[in-house]
């Protein structure tokens with residue numbers, strides 16, 4: 001037996017994962033090779049020391065509820081990836097129901113430490129990470145707008161704007177409540193426009209920056225609107241103006 | 247109702263393993279808030295897979311999803327999942343670390359040394375020594391043959407031993 005092969009088997013023997021035949025051969029080698037005997041001792045010390053030394057990370061408080069609420073509130077894509085055995089007609093009903101559930105979960109899930117900006121930034125980042133940037137892919141507002149109409153109690157603005165490519169819409173969740181996300185692209189950047197039901201009234205636009213992302217907020221037509229993106233703030237403000245913000 | 251079924255399946259398949267998933271994500275991306283994002287991403291992916299999944303939705307199943315999500319995050323940082331080519335990891339080392347001398351400082355040191363391993367080595371150490379998974383389960387999480395788990399773990403340990411002894415020597419010198 002070569003010492004190099006012995007080392008792999010020593011490591012496996014420490015874990016009691018070596019089959020009996022090879023264990024016998026390893027045993028014979030260790031009898032005759034002091035170097036591998038030392039290695040055997042070291043691997044055992046290392047393994048048992050790691051077991052008592054490596055950090056056991058625990059879930060941060062409230063994380064389980066947050067993970068669950070967001071995951072269950074994330075609609076499954078309305079595309080051909082939906083399992084075939086789901087009757088077509090029930091899909092929208094299922095989506096709508098998932099929003100009822102989201103609202104219900106939102107009542108007990110605790111998000112007090114997350115400021116609204118943090119939530120918006122998190123929602124923006126989530127949309128980029130998983131494959132759920134858009135639920136309805138279309139550059140045509142006449143497709144996107146009615147898609148939302150079936151699912152929300154308010155009517156988010158879906159507007160085509162020069163220089164900003166409308167790519168589609170998505171249902172999201174903010175403060176445990178359903179929100180519309182309208183997605184634009186500008187060059188390589190993704191822009192999320194979040195719209196959620198709010199108290200009536202109009203506010204002028206305001207800007208903020210979080211984690212290197214720009215946000216532009218305003219309220220109009222009973223909706224709280226926020227643009228989130230990594231493009232520069234002026235471009236985002238231009239888009240806000242084009243969407244009717246003052 | 248389909249959504250109640252969905253949440254029930256999620257509670258059964260994902261919730262029991264959430265903490266283990268978070269621990270693996272912490273070890274892989276090494277940042278608490280990014281680890282949380284990785285687990286969130288994994289939860290969403292898990293929900294998508296649950297419907298079409300016919301096998302067991304056990305801990306290895308969820309850890310495999312977390313691992314994929316973590317590597318996507320690492321890829322965005324430009325970290326590539328590669329096993330180093332050199333075989334020096336299996337070189338013999340001299341001397342034996344003295345168990346009696348292992349103190350709090352060694353605990354900090356060992357955590358740092360594991361964190362400094364390339365991700366593909368770090369994960370086998372964590373899955374074995376923290377999660378205490380069998381080689382077969384580790385192979386499931388990594389989607390590689392059991393033999394690969396065996397050799398990767400040996401090389402990871404070889405590296406750790408060399409680094410541990412080097413660090414201990416410097417400290418005592």
Ligand SMILES: [Zn+2]
Nearest residue numbers: 003006033036
């Ligand atoms: Zn030998």
